[in-house]
Amino acid sequence: MSLVTSDARKPVRGPELMRLLLTNEFGLLLLIVVFGALFYSVSSGFLSSFNLNSMSRAAAINVMIGFSMMAVIATGGLSLAVGAIGVCSAMVCGWLLQEIGLPWPYALVAAIATGAALGAINGMIEVKTRLHSFIVTLATMSLFFGIMIFLTQAQTYRGIPASFVSFGRMKVMGLSATLGPTLVVAVALIVLYNFTRVGKEMLAAGAKPQAAMLSGVRVGRMIVLAHAISGGLAAIAALLLVARNGAAIPSMAGQQGQDWLLIAFLGPVLGGAVLTGGKISVVGAFLGAVLVTVLSNGLLLMQIGDFWLQATLGATLLLAVLLDLARRKFLERRAQ
Amino acid sequence: MARLISQSDWATPMIVAVSLGVLISLFNPAFLSTFNIQVLLEAVSINVLIALSQMVIIAIGQMNLSVGALGGLAAVIFAGLMEVFGLPPIVAGALALGVGLAGGFLNGLLIGLTGISAFVITLATLSIFKGLNLAITQAQPFYEIPDAVKHFGNATLFGPFPIIFVPAALIVVLLVVFFNRLPVGRWLLAVGGNAHSAELSGISTAKTVVIAHAISGFLAACAGVLLVARLQLGQPTIGDDWLIMSFAAPIIGGAILAGGHVSTVATVFGVLIVAQITQALVLFHIDPFFVQVVLGLMILAAVSVNQWRELRMQRAGQE
């Protein structure tokens, strides 16, 4: 009668492998390899130790920015404020280091806490007012960034301890050491969404709030938490940037942090996240951001020009969502 | 008459705008100086176009992140065509507006045909438009702006009224007619108000979405072209800071983000409110960065008030 457990016991290796090859993640991996090979064949400098180092450093930051957005997408929302929160946290860190003279580990923790707190504010406004996260974060983006500029008078903090900066420049097996924190966070997120109650409840709340609520999930709390996680991750991304630049600069994410927006969405969306919530892939978002980094780096190396890069990335996002749509239409038709 | 005013959509923003003006001038009479009013009207003329560009999309219940990028692209194309190819301003301007229209049309087509969320599509096209802008300009401004254009952008018609106030006012009038009198304008509001019901009555949602985005692109391009004339410079950074402004004014004017309810006149007053506050901060020597904080707070306050009003209206309807 019941087929529930029979399938699990039967070792069906062929289709399993097939399924793995058909996943979004494998597709991304393939694309990374293909583009990597392509760029290498055009310019051997692509795999030079210098380029590998700078590429891995960029990837570390891009992945983290993507994770920051993904945390909110999981609950069906979005955050325009990731950049602003990141910069605010970085400036808090810079201020604590330069003006207060706090030891850098404490300053880092304080910065991450700031990011999480700002994220939580977004979440609380969203839950209390029941406004869409778009408009809430549009307003707080302007608010957070404005307050930060007001308080810092738009000055750059350069008093970053050498030990922290050298971490940003350290190499481990040819790759930037900044990949370390990113990998740790990736593993933590995989654990969070697959092996913890809170992670699963966040996804359930995102997929169908009403159903989750009636099954005992505290939906409001999950939304606040998701925004807090997003804020914390945005802070980490900004700190990695501080380590790379050796300074906390108010303009490091562009006008009100908006320069992060595209990359923040590219990773999760390429990785197969559903924007209405409830479905994300940590590995997919990681690979998506890596793919974007490889593309950017390769195109720059091919001297396509800094300026065409942004257009290419925009086109990539467009292509990704269109392909995803086509894929889903195809699957639907096949299912009928 | 009094009742007509109190029931209209634009009464509240108008009262706020006027009392704000009175209040500021009480504290600082310089606010009413000819020069100050001219600066204010110049800012309003351009910001109105930016706000209306977003408002048209809010009308159908969507959002357009690419307003600034498209306006910026049109701006540098306008300036570039004049400097590099020596085209007469009229031709260059028409081509730039055409680019805005085409960019908006592309947005609408992608959203209307695929049904993918406007947020993602316009985020993608935002980068494409901005990338094209940077690729064209190499991040360097175009400096060679013909004197006629400079004059158009900075001269006044009479008293403090800048010439660029004329096209802006004309567009406002056209949009008022569009949304209140023309069937196609009503399509936008019908789709925003209840897409299902509009579709049942034979109004094509896809077509309506394309029209709305094309208009939005056109208006953004208008703002870009006028800004080039006013700045006397084809800046590649034009449009970078439009996003907040474009949402703030319609929302302060009472637009409902879910769609179906926008008011052109109220949006104009929304722009006026924002411009006056910005101006006042300058007059009172308050840090100009503070404008962002105020804008953010105003958006939050305005959406909350709008939502509360909408809920109250629904409840009143049920009773």
Add this chain to the structure above:
Amino acid sequence: MSKIAFETRSVSKFFPGVKALQGVSMQMRGGSIHALLGENGAGKSTLIKLITGVYRPDEGQLFAGAEPVNFTRPHDAIAAGVGVVHQERNLIPRFSVAENMALSQLADRTIAPIDYAALNEQAEPWLDMLGLDVEPATQVSRLSVAQMQMVEIAKALSQQTRVLLLDEPTASLTPMESKALFDVLHRLRDDGVSMLFVSHKLEEVKEICDTVSVLRDGVNAGENIAMDNLERQDLIRLMIGREQNDAKPRHGRSGEQSVALELKDVSTSLGHKGINLEVKRHEIVGLYGLVGAGRTELAKAIMGAAAITEGEVLRDGQTVEIDNPTDALHGHRIGYVSENRKDEGLILEHSVLENAGITIWRKSANRLGWLTGASVKKRTVPFLEKLAVKTPSLNQTVGNLSGGNQQKIAMAKWLAAGVKVLIVDEPTVGIDVKSKAYLHELLHELANDGTAVLLITSDLPEMISLADRILVMDEFVIKGDVKNTGDYKTMSQSVMEHIHHTEDELRRAKAS
């Protein structure tokens, strides 16, 4: 007899795994009001969607008058003179009455300016005809629900509608407003309009309809029967069918048991007044009522999803305050199987294991919140197996399973959670016979094992075969408490009497 205005001839509609309609025939005549009756899930809404061009029939043919018609989209039905007034409002709230009525004209034009004075003039006669005292220029959002409905009827009529479908038109109207509506419908009938009237309020149906067709489980249970020959009881019999052979009454052993859940004079923010109710361990208490009686709403209030404004809730004799469903589940071990599987019962995009496990994540996690697949499986798989859920794997997306299997999973998650009080809301709507029998057996078993079950269902045979006692609810008030004797005839009569009673009272109140 007048001519046929619209006819469905042996139409069928199939959805994956479900036969929604099979060989349904119905004739609507000009100048008459035809009732369409059936319990939830009987196929009424599918039939309406066929007639209005939302769906296309898989078998059979539609006729408008004598002409066969094939609607490919709703617009075609409107063009053929078929109008519908839906339960959900289909007006643009910010537009005026006149503009809403003329919306399809506006769709055909683009830039020729609208002459609002002309639109108002156009609308006027229709509003007059319906006796609707509203300026055509009034914004629709300022109207009452009843007025909006009239506007929808006016809109339909102004589009040359000769066949008018009214889907639960009185659901949100006061008795006064309903009466005004009926006057209008009578007038339209005299003008030769053919109407289809869908309602759960049988008194109304008796009052204003000329003929009736009844659907039951997707097939005709009665076809074009003249209303004159029917009594209320006959309608009910047609709707819920004769006594089923498999309806064995329960022999509960609840007499001596303690009360697990008790409500004392409870009023809620949703409109319940003075609800008294108790469910003992080992007992299945039925909560019967027609659609809209307030049963689901009461369940949600008990779960803490809506506020209780007066009275008290007792759980195992202790007064408790339940603020939210988390509290209900984890604090007081109360569960609720929703009638709305798609939006409230399950997360269709998630896997079988995620859905079955959602109620026990909290319990299965260790102190750090760590949760393994194995620990969740250990707690859910036994119940999935017990319910014979058929799925290729635990990772299968629930949305791809049949309705019966989905419902079993929606049930399994509460069994896994080990709740002591289970509220089950319409557990067998839209699922196959076999799954239905399974679920019935399961509820028996649950009660026998000591769970207190509150069963909400509109399916009377189901109620009689499962419940120990039946509470009858109407208009958010409990009207009576009937001991289940297991005899279908006497039970249906006494249950009906309690609802009947209500409406007699109402009528008396209205008369005085």
